[in-house]
Amino acid sequence: MNLDDVARRAKVSTAxxxxxxxxxxxxxxxxxxxVMRAIEELNxxxxxxxxxxxxxxxxxxxxxxSNLENPFFLDIFRTVEADAYRRGYEVLVxxxxxxxxxxxxxxxxxxGRHVAGLALVxxxxxxxxxxxxxxxxxxxxxxxVGTARPNxxxxxxxxxxxxxxxxxxxxxxxxxxxxFVGHHTALGPLHERKRAFLEVTAEYAPGMxxxxxxxxxxLAGGQHAARELLTSGFxxxxxxCVNDIMAVGVLRELRAQRIAVPRAVSVTGFDxxxxxxxxxxxxxxxxxxxxxxxxxxxxxxxxxxxxxxxRPAPGxxxxxxTELVVRESTAPAPARRSTPKRFARRKPRAR
Amino acid sequence: MNLDDVARRAKVSTAxxxxxxxxxxxxxxxxxxxVMRAIEELNxxxxxxxxxxxxxxxxxxxxxxSNLENPFFLDIFRTVEADAYRRGYEVLVxxxxxxxxxxxxxxxxxxGRHVAGLALVxxxxxxxxxxxxxxxxxxxxxxxVGTARPNxxxxxxxxxxxxxxxxxxxxxxxxxxxxFVGHHTALGPLHERKRAFLEVTAEYAPGMxxxxxxxxxxLAGGQHAARELLTSGFxxxxxxCVNDIMAVGVLRELRAQRIAVPRAVSVTGFDxxxxxxxxxxxxxxxxxxxxxxxxxxxxxxxxxxxxxxxRPAPGxxxxxxTELVVRESTAPAPARRSTPKRFARRKPRAR
DNA sequence: CCACTCTGTGTAAGCGCTTGCAAGATTACG
DNA sequence: CGTAATCTTGCAAGCGCTTACACAGAGTGG
Numbered sequence: 082m083n084l085d086d087v088a089r090r091a092k093v094s095t096a097x098x099x100x101x102x103x104x105x106x107x108x109x110x111x112x113x114x115x116v117m118r119a120i121e122e123l124n125x126x127x128x129x130x131x132x133x134x135x136x137x138x139x140x141x142x143x144x145x146x147s148n149l150e151n152p153f154f155l156d157i158f159r160t161v162e163a164d165a166y167r168r169g170y171e172v173l174v175x176x177x178x179x180x181x182x183x184x185x186x187x188x189x190x191x192x193g194r195h196v197a198g199l200a201l202v203x204x205x206x207x208x209x210x211x212x213x214x215x216x217x218x219x220x221x222x223x224x225x226v227g228t229a230r231p232n233x234x235x236x237x238x239x240x241x242x243x244x245x246x247x248x249x250x251x252x253x254x255x256x257x258x259x260x261f262v263g264h265h266t267a268l269g270p271l272h273e274r275k276r277a278f279l280e281v282t283a284e285y286a287p288g289m290x291x292x293x294x295x296x297x298x299x300l301a302g303g304q305h306a307a308r309e310l311l312t313s314g315f316x317x318x319x320x321x322c323v324n325d326i327m328a329v330g331v332l333r334e335l336r337a338q339r340i341a342v343p344r345a346v347s348v349t350g351f352d353x354x355x356x357x358x359x360x361x362x363x364x365x366x367x368x369x370x371x372x373x374x375x376x377x378x379x380x381x382x383x384x385x386x387x388x389x390x391x392r393p394a395p396g397x398x399x400x401x402x403t404e405l406v407v408r409e410s411t412a413p414a415p416a417r418r419s420t421p422k423r424f425a426r427r428k429p430r431a432r
Numbered sequence: 433m434n435l436d437d438v439a440r441r442a443k444v445s446t447a448x449x450x451x452x453x454x455x456x457x458x459x460x461x462x463x464x465x466x467v468m469r470a471i472e473e474l475n476x477x478x479x480x481x482x483x484x485x486x487x488x489x490x491x492x493x494x495x496x497x498s499n500l501e502n503p504f505f506l507d508i509f510r511t512v513e514a515d516a517y518r519r520g521y522e523v524l525v526x527x528x529x530x531x532x533x534x535x536x537x538x539x540x541x542x543x544g545r546h547v548a549g550l551a552l553v554x555x556x557x558x559x560x561x562x563x564x565x566x567x568x569x570x571x572x573x574x575x576x577v578g579t580a581r582p583n584x585x586x587x588x589x590x591x592x593x594x595x596x597x598x599x600x601x602x603x604x605x606x607x608x609x610x611x612f613v614g615h616h617t618a619l620g621p622l623h624e625r626k627r628a629f630l631e632v633t634a635e636y637a638p639g640m641x642x643x644x645x646x647x648x649x650x651l652a653g654g655q656h657a658a659r660e661l662l663t664s665g666f667x668x669x670x671x672x673c674v675n676d677i678m679a680v681g682v683l684r685e686l687r688a689q690r691i692a693v694p695r696a697v698s699v700t701g702f703d704x705x706x707x708x709x710x711x712x713x714x715x716x717x718x719x720x721x722x723x724x725x726x727x728x729x730x731x732x733x734x735x736x737x738x739x740x741x742x743r744p745a746p747g748x749x750x751x752x753x754t755e756l757v758v759r760e761s762t763a764p765a766p767a768r769r770s771t772p773k774r775f776a777r778r779k780p781r782a783r
Numbered sequence: 784c785c786a787c788t789c790t791g792t793g794t795a796a797g798c799g800c801t802t803g804c805a806a807g808a809t810t811a812c813g
Numbered sequence: 814c815g816t817a818a819t820c821t822t823g824c825a826a827g828c829g830c831t832t833a834c835a836c837a838g839a840g841t842g843g
Contacts, residue, residue, distance in 0.1 A: 095801090102800095130544075136801055171524075446830075
């Protein structure tokens with residue numbers, strides 16, 4: 082079942098059927114009706130591969146994500162998908178599991194499918210890829226990584242401002258001894274957050290004492306970091322975490338050790354994933370507006386597709402601001418205790 | 433940049449390049465090496481649309497989901513994606529937002545892209561679609577909806593057993609007054625769960641008193657249902673929820689009203705989404721093994737792709753069993769109180 | 784040493800669709 | 814009513830790839 086069948090049934094040429102399907106060119110209304118009826122009767126739908134091959138473009142956006150498990154990326158994907166759908170586009174996702182090799186092969190697949198635009202929402206990156214994408218002339222959006230280029234737009238979060246919001250909020254609550262729980266990476270957004278934290282505490286809140294714990298990722302990493310902190314003797318009044326997941330891990334360990342949050346120690350996250358709201362105590366965090374990011378991605382990728390041709394699109398850079406969301410995991414710093422070596426502990430309650 | 437360019441550079445014909453790329457037919461090893469080098473040097477990658485058009489099949493699986501926001505569906509998708517990737521397939525997702533119209537159009541898109549197999553993990557369904565898919569001869573898997581057909585495999589969860597596990601567990605704890613919080617739908621898996629609950633309580637635990645609250649979906653629905661229960665005068669000792677999300681809503685309302693869970697009332701969910709573990713108190717629930725479902729989907733879709741041709745695959749039906757996961761939201765039923773009209777309340781603690 | 788079977792490679796016909804070009808049909812206008 | 818301008822439609826050439834078929838050269842056995 083193909084265009085030919087439809088054309089034969091409607092007694093026109095395939096060219097005419099194509100024009101009806103794509104609503105281009107001029108077709109007499111009676112002819113159009115005849116064609117539409119034939120399509121209807123035959124229950125015809127077009128072969129999209131053939132269409133893309135012949136036409137050169139597909140109404141498809143590509144999106145590559147490090148990890149769909151991460152609700153953060155998922156939220157972005159959902160927004161992009163919804164926006165794209167509204168404009169008649171579908172979106173092809175691939176996830177890389179943080180492996181550069183998969184990134185490269187995914188990009189190849191996307192290019193091989195001739196997507197109309199490509200969003201890379203990943204934390205790993207290969208420099209050679211950027212060159213390849215630049216040469217492809219395809220509209221590309223990077224989130225949080227890479228550099229702007231003629232056809233590449235860059236979306237960045239203002240981590241500095243975000244950390245500033247968190248730190249100045251904690252400072253206002255009287256906290257003077259902060260711990261930072263982060264990663265070991267010397268690159269990427271996670272490292273940027275750490276640097277932002279250190280800069281902010283140094284410049285805006287010079288009276289603060291600061292310690293950082295570097296760790297593996299995820300919830301377990303947070304737990305581990307908390308344990309490490311508890312035995313370090315630093316005794317912070319607040320623990321600033323590089324993201325929400327780590328913060329939940331910290332919360333968990335603190336709970337296991339019967340250390341009251343936020344009475345004895347405050348905890349903050351970063352991102353504001355859904356979990357942040359449900360965990361107990363609900364997490365104070367800096368919200369990155371995922372929806373806005375998704376909208377911007379779709380907007381950028383689809384922007385010129387109608388009036389195409391000469392948009393030079395000067396290496397655009399989009400800056401996204403975060404929003405401090407105060408919940409239950411933060412409170413005024415406890416008064417200085419006689420034994421600064423120990424966290425205040427709730428008395429172990431019977432179970 | 434296409435096959436021709438590679439062929440010219442390697443001084444062979446396009447046919448030979450194609451054979452090297454697809455590892456079919458016989459190619460002399462020296463020729464192969466020359467072709468590979470040309471591919472390398474030109475940084476060539478194939479046009480997948482052309483390949484699919486010419487070859488008839490694509491190494492792509494399609495998956496249509498009602499709502500990727502639902503972590504349950506997402507888990508299935510992730511497993512399918514991972515399995516598919518391991519076998520050299522990519523997967524195209526679409527989500528329908530529970531709208532039948534989007535389902536139909538998504539199926540069209542998948543067929544139009546000539547996917548090698550299609551998984552429908554949706555709760556809405558159009559009877560006409562089943563016929564269409566049946567005619568397409570494409571390997572199809574339905575999850576939790578639809579009927580088995582020659583080319584259509586059906587994966588079903590044994591809700592009856594699941595509910596039986598929950599009810600008999602609660603019965604063993606001494607609970608005799610159960611409330612069920614569910615939906616209004618008269619169809620689909622959610623309705624099946626409700627029916628299973630009613631049948632189980634009637635047959636296996638005849639001494640129980642039962643009330644059902646039908647509601648809208650989601651967390652808010654659960655909260656609303658709990659409020660309704662609190663004013664109904666039924667005073668259950670345990671609340672069985674149709675899924676985890678609703679259960680979390682119930683938990684939330686109970687907490688707001690300072691009703692102790694599980695001391696005064698036990699709560700159970702269904703599904704075991706990630707949230708169930710993090711909520712306080714952690715939710716007792718019947719776990720549907722998402723990974724297993726994902727594996728089965730991939731396995732089914734890719735099964736015959738090598739030895740294809742004559743698999744009649746008699747309308748297969750796959751039954752998945754649930755597993756009771758006991759956490760903190762359930763406990764022995766409280767002793768009968770003098771004023772059965774009221775839930776036991778914790779005394780409001782100071783904040 | 785010849786008929787025959789493999790093995791390796793090229794030729795060319797599509798796969799289903801879009802689109803530039805040109806011809807035929809229709810309309811406008813003097 | 815004739816001619817030019819405009820609207821409709823069809824023809825046919827691809828898009829980049831796969832694959833049946835043909836065929837040349839290399840083994841093989843008798």
